[in-house]
Amino acid sequence: MSRLRDAFRASQGADPMLRYGCIYRAKVTGQSSDLQRVSVRPFDESLPSMADIPLRHGVPGIKVQVAPGCTVQIGWDDRRPDRPFAALWSAEASALRVIISCPSIELGMENATEFVAKGTSQTAQLVAAFTTIATALTSLGQVPAALSLTATAAQLPMLLSTKVRVG
Amino acid sequence: MITATIAGQQRTAARASLMLPRSGAWTGTLVLDQDTIPRGAITVTLSGVDMPAWIQRCELVKGMLAMRVVGGAGGLGHVATPKHYRNPTVRHVLNDLVAGAGESLSAACTASVLDLPLGYWTTLGLTNGVLLDALIEVAGGGCVWRVLHDGAVFLGTETWPMCPAEVRVMDQDAGNASQVLGTDSLGIWPGTTIAGRRVDVVVHEFDGATPRSRVWWAEEHA
Numbered sequence: 001m002s003r004l005r006d007a008f009r010a011s012q013g014a015d016p017m018l019r020y021g022c023i024y025r026a027k028v029t030g031q032s033s034d035l036q037r038v039s040v041r042p043f044d045e046s047l048p049s050m051a052d053i054p055l056r057h058g059v060p061g062i063k064v065q066v067a068p069g070c071t072v073q074i075g076w077d078d079r080r081p082d083r084p085f086a087a088l089w090s091a092e093a094s095a096l097r098v099i100i101s102c103p104s105i106e107l108g109m110e111n112a113t114e115f116v117a118k119g120t121s122q123t124a125q126l127v128a129a130f131t132t133i134a135t136a137l138t139s140l141g142q143v144p145a146a147l148s149l150t151a152t153a154a155q156l157p158m159l160l161s162t163k164v165r166v167g
Numbered sequence: 168m169i170t171a172t173i174a175g176q177q178r179t180a181a182r183a184s185l186m187l188p189r190s191g192a193w194t195g196t197l198v199l200d201q202d203t204i205p206r207g208a209i210t211v212t213l214s215g216v217d218m219p220a221w222i223q224r225c226e227l228v229k230g231m232l233a234m235r236v237v238g239g240a241g242g243l244g245h246v247a248t249p250k251h252y253r254n255p256t257v258r259h260v261l262n263d264l265v266a267g268a269g270e271s272l273s274a275a276c277t278a279s280v281l282d283l284p285l286g287y288w289t290t291l292g293l294t295n296g297v298l299l300d301a302l303i304e305v306a307g308g309g310c311v312w313r314v315l316h317d318g319a320v321f322l323g324t325e326t327w328p329m330c331p332a333e334v335r336v337m338d339q340d341a342g343n344a345s346q347v348l349g350t351d352s353l354g355i356w357p358g359t360t361i362a363g364r365r366v367d368v369v370v371h372e373f374d375g376a377t378p379r380s381r382v383w384w385a386e387e388h389a
């Protein structure tokens with residue numbers, strides 16, 4: 001290697017934080033139980049394996065359980081070696097579970113109005129109303145015994161237990 | 168007077184220039200009347216103070232040995248082994264870097280800086296000196312590192328003690344906040360104070376006649 005090139009590289013190294021401003025690819029080797037951190041092994045051998053670094057997604061309020069072996073990007077906030085993070089998945093990465101924590105999710109179109117199904121609390125209200133009506137109808141001899149109807153209603157939460165609206 | 172002791176043989180430098188920065192390793196160029204090329208460790212003696220150093224490069228020029236040396240054991244220019252830390256302190260990272268470089272850590276390091284907690288730390292495959300630069304950047308608070316005259320690595324904040332040498336101003340460059348000082352002892356060290364001014368970098372030059380010390384003051388560049 002030429003002295004000129006060495007000198008150029010030395011000048012690049014004059015900023016100690018320069019390399020911490022770069023983004024590197026790494027393979028996911030593990031994930032914390034709360035899904036908030038990952039352990040990775042970078043492809044660049046000048047980087048160490050890194051355990052328990054914060055995992056970020058492009059959308060707030062999301063947790064993703066990723067399949068081991070996925071490729072993710074790693075970097076450092078403000079180019080500081082004490083602030084690593086992982087973010088940005090490669091195309092072949094796959095999720096095992098996605099958790100979205102927010103009051104409303106709209107699919108298909110903005111301001112969608114049709115619920116795919118009802119939430120847990122609304123389901124409980126529906127079950128209570130269904131049971132009340134069934135009991136009244138049973139007492140009037142209009143429907144079979146309330147007990148069997150109540151048992152049927154108890155199955156409803158399983159059918160109605162999501163919180164997504166679609167357009 | 169500046170001398171170099173190589174393999175037990177002490178020789179007076181025909182010419183020498185030592186640059187002692189407030190942050191970083193000190194370096195020097197020396198020309199000796201010697202016809203063999205040494206390698207490895209060397210002791211540079213500046214005004215009676217022995218300074219362990221490492222020969223980075225040397226060659227014979229017109230029958231004289233010209234060499235470039237760096238303070239310490241020469242390991243700060245080596246590439247560190249990559250390592251990742253979770254919840255370390257500055258002390259953990261510093262100990263590993265210094266030990267990995269084969270250098271020694273000074274007992275004069277600032278304890279409060281060494282105890283600073285870091286959530287994480289990533290040591291990349293960079294030279295130990297560059298990583299020490301990164302470490303003081305993260306530590307903040309005007310923290311510096313340098314190789315002391317005894318060869319140990321200091322990391323911490325300045326206390327700015329008085330410079331022990333008596334000096335006289337021989338020339339000055341106000342535009343660069345520097346002065347050329349004459350002293351009989353060359354006993355000017357970075358991180359000290361002379362007449363209320365703080366020494367940032369000092370270059371001791373000896374050409375066989377009059378020793379000179381060019382000092383760059385710190386406060387003008389604060």
